[in-house]
Amino acid sequence: MDSLLPAVAAADAAPLAPGQLRELYSLMAAVRYLDTAAVAWQRQGIIPGYAPELGQEAAQVGSAYALDTARDFAFPTYREMGVARTMGVDMVAYMSTHKATWHGGMYDPLASRLAPIQAVVAGSVLHAVGWAHGQTLEGNDGVALAYFGDGASSQGDVHEAMNFAAVMKAPVVFFIQNNGWAISVPTERQVAGGSVAARAAGYGIPGIQVDGNDVIAVHEATRNAFAHCRAGNGPVVVEAMTYRRGPHSTADDPGRYRSLDDERIDAGEDPLERLRKRLLAEGAADEAFFTAANQAARAEEEAIRTGIEALGPRPGNEMFDFVFQETTPALENQATRWREESEHV
Amino acid sequence: MSESTTATLEAAARNEQSVKLSMQQALNRALDEVLAADPKTVVFGEDCGQLGGVFRITDGLQAKHGETRVFDTPLAESGILGMSVGLAMAGFHPIPEVQFDGFAYPAINQIVCQIARMNYRSRGKLPMPITLRVPSFGGIRAPEHHGESLEALFAHVPGLKVVSPSDPHDAYHLLKYAATRPDPVIFMEPKSRYWQKGDVDTADGGTLTGARIVRPGRHLTLVAWGAMVARCLQVAELAAEDGIDVEVLDLRWLKPIDAEALATSVGKTRRAVVVHEAPLTSGLGAEVAQLITQNCFDTLKAPVERVTGFDVPYPSGDLEDEYIPNIDRILLGIQRVLEYRRG
Numbered sequence: 234m235d236s237l238l239p240a241v242a243a244a245d246a247a248p249l250a251p252g253q254l255r256e257l258y259s260l261m262a263a264v265r266y267l268d269t270a271a272v273a274w275q276r277q278g279i280i281p282g283y284a285p286e287l288g289q290e291a292a293q294v295g296s297a298y299a300l301d302t303a304r305d306f307a308f309p310t311y312r313e314m315g316v317a318r319t320m321g322v323d324m325v326a327y328m329s330t331h332k333a334t335w336h337g338g339m340y341d342p343l344a345s346r347l348a349p350i351q352a353v354v355a356g357s358v359l360h361a362v363g364w365a366h367g368q369t370l371e372g373n374d375g376v377a378l379a380y381f382g383d384g385a386s387s388q389g390d391v392h393e394a395m396n397f398a399a400v401m402k403a404p405v406v407f408f409i410q411n412n413g414w415a416i417s418v419p420t421e422r423q424v425a426g427g428s429v430a431a432r433a434a435g436y437g438i439p440g441i442q443v444d445g446n447d448v449i450a451v452h453e454a455t456r457n458a459f460a461h462c463r464a465g466n467g468p469v470v471v472e473a474m475t476y477r478r479g480p481h482s483t484a485d486d487p488g489r490y491r492s493l494d495d496e497r498i499d500a501g502e503d504p505l506e507r508l509r510k511r512l513l514a515e516g517a518a519d520e521a522f523f524t525a526a527n528q529a530a531r532a533e534e535e536a537i538r539t540g541i542e543a544l545g546p547r548p549g550n551e552m553f554d555f556v557f558q559e560t561t562p563a564l565e566n567q568a569t570r571w572r573e574e575s576e577h578v
Numbered sequence: 579m580s581e582s583t584t585a586t587l588e589a590a591a592r593n594e595q596s597v598k599l600s601m602q603q604a605l606n607r608a609l610d611e612v613l614a615a616d617p618k619t620v621v622f623g624e625d626c627g628q629l630g631g632v633f634r635i636t637d638g639l640q641a642k643h644g645e646t647r648v649f650d651t652p653l654a655e656s657g658i659l660g661m662s663v664g665l666a667m668a669g670f671h672p673i674p675e676v677q678f679d680g681f682a683y684p685a686i687n688q689i690v691c692q693i694a695r696m697n698y699r700s701r702g703k704l705p706m707p708i709t710l711r712v713p714s715f716g717g718i719r720a721p722e723h724h725g726e727s728l729e730a731l732f733a734h735v736p737g738l739k740v741v742s743p744s745d746p747h748d749a750y751h752l753l754k755y756a757a758t759r760p761d762p763v764i765f766m767e768p769k770s771r772y773w774q775k776g777d778v779d780t781a782d783g784g785t786l787t788g789a790r791i792v793r794p795g796r797h798l799t800l801v802a803w804g805a806m807v808a809r810c811l812q813v814a815e816l817a818a819e820d821g822i823d824v825e826v827l828d829l830r831w832l833k834p835i836d837a838e839a840l841a842t843s844v845g846k847t848r849r850a851v852v853v854h855e856a857p858l859t860s861g862l863g864a865e866v867a868q869l870i871t872q873n874c875f876d877t878l879k880a881p882v883e884r885v886t887g888f889d890v891p892y893p894s895g896d897l898e899d900e901y902i903p904n905i906d907r908i909l910l911g912i913q914r915v916l917e918y919r920r921g
Contacts, residue, residue, distance in 0.1 A: 364662020
């Protein structure tokens with residue numbers, strides 16, 4: 234279960250170049266810095282809430298790094314900041330959802346190739362299947378990258394999505410970040426059989442479990458999965474085993490369900506530290522590189538924070554403007570009433 | 579060339595303008611034409627392909643338009659609707675079918691949380707031009723969950739539009755209209771009327787937005803939609819024998835509701851009875867009654883009356899006729915309104 238079809242793996246098996254490894258580190262550093270800062274923003278009252286992805290940087294950056302924004306499309310949940318950053322999404326527009334500016338974020342999903350932020354657990358997994366089937370119907374070679382977690386794997390929509398995709402041979406990479414926890418419920422009380430990837434066999438599609446804290450392993454597994462899909466072989470399940478080092482959200486209190494000792498033991502080695510050691514061991518980077526990467530990450534976070542702080546509320550008429558493409562008389566009446574009563578027009 | 583000119587020429591080429599079709603045939607023809615006109619349209623659902631759907635609405639469409647345009651899905655409604663979202667995001671115009679009203683429930687998360695909100699969530703960047711066909715309402719002695727009326731549920735959801743035709747002519751034109759709109763439309767087909775024939779003017783659909791007066795009258799307005807329209811027309815004929823001149827208003831669009839048409843009709847007749855199959859409490863009749871009251875309070879001669887199904891699970895076939903508003907119950911509703919005297 235730990236390898237894809239050999240033919241596909243061989244077809245696209247070039248090792249990552251040192252420059253790519255350094256880029257992966259820079260991305261992970263930027264994500265780590267922004268993620269940690271966002272928790273602080275919440276404590277400082279800059280944003281009302283945030284769902285940290287601390288510890289999942291390798292899983293998110295490594296997988297999204299395999300996506301080609303010219304032809305592919307990613308479907309996130311609410312914890313894919315690292316995916317958005319790796320895909321080059323406007324991060325002020327992305328983080329605006331945590332400022333409570335607009336559900337789904339302010340970025341353009343079509344231009345970004347990233348579906349709006351999704352608050353329904355497993356809500357977008359079927360969307361990925363539909364989008365992917367659309368590529369088949371059009372004769373395109375685009376691949377859908379569907380993100381969800383171990384908690385979402387309990388949802389019926391994940392079963393329907395995998396079955397639909399397998400029946401239709403839709404080019405979907407089902408990418409599970411198994412981070413050990415669905416808020417307070419651990420994987421062993423969430424995922425029967427111990428593995429989401431193992432379920433792939435039931436659908437007759439490949440499933441691989443990968444060390445989700447090893448960015449190179451994650452990237453290679455995802456890249457192979459993309460190649461498998463692009464070759465017209467149908468969907469693949471990739472389960473990245475990682476660990477949610479932080480709380481579920483800034484409103485969560487992990488002390489009620491796990492101890493700090495458990496966290497230290499279960500989290501394993503920090504994915505950034507692992508890559509750093511590897512880069513140093515291979516001579517692919519030196520201390521000056523890491524200093525520069527961290528400085529760049531800090532500068533980036535500052536720029537994003539400035540953008541977030543400058544972000545005012547949207548005009549209230551947008552509540553009405555985006556309900557339909559073609560509005561209705563009743564909605565127009567409500568908008569008029571709202572305007573009169575709120576603005577005293 | 580305008581759309582209507584094209585349609586006229588097509589009808590002339592077929593040497594027809596008004597044809598007699600059942601609602602099933604009218605819907606089938608509408609889908610056929612939409613598929614032919616727009617290569618981005620896809621029709622799918624359970625048994626929609628080779629079988630042509632359990633009600634044969636998609637009969638022959640796969641053979642004519644191919645398996646990429648008209649296809650079967652696995653038997654999972656959430657999958658069908660969730661997949662529709664992704665197809666719409668990829669630029670398609672999906673026309674999915676849920677086989678029976680009651681099976682929209684398993685898909686409700688995708689309909690309410692996804693289809694209805696994606697345009698909003700994406701700030702208009704990801705429109706959902708999805709027409710969800712739902713064979714609806716009761717009257718065919720079907721098993722449990724095959725006779726439900728979900729219009730109030732759908733109409734309550736921001737982001738959805740809801741329409742129900744009552745005859746083949748409207749079925750043909752409203753489906754073509756709905757399927758070319760940029761917003762999601764729940765298209766509720768009155769399954770008990772699928773096999774009734776009627777004249778379809780293929781060239782001229784008339785006004786496709788808003789309500790339609792199907793029988794003018796002076797004394798009272800009967801408001802109905804779907805299969806209840808035909809029943810209300812029967813009631814109007816019987817009432818006429820007693821000298822009561824009933825106007826029948828086919829609401830057609832259950833969201834948005836044509837408040838103006840209601841006001842015009844009831845402003846004239848000064849009395850109204852709303853008829854629907856769905857349960858009474860929080861049914862769409864309450865919304866209709868409020869709109870009428872709001873706009874016609876000064877001229878109303880009696881409170882708006884509702885003749886509806888009951889607040890019970892839709893019953894088995896043997897009790898169906900006790901549940902669905904029948905001619906006697908509607909006549910009694912009319913009588914209550916006519917006999918109302920201000921205290």
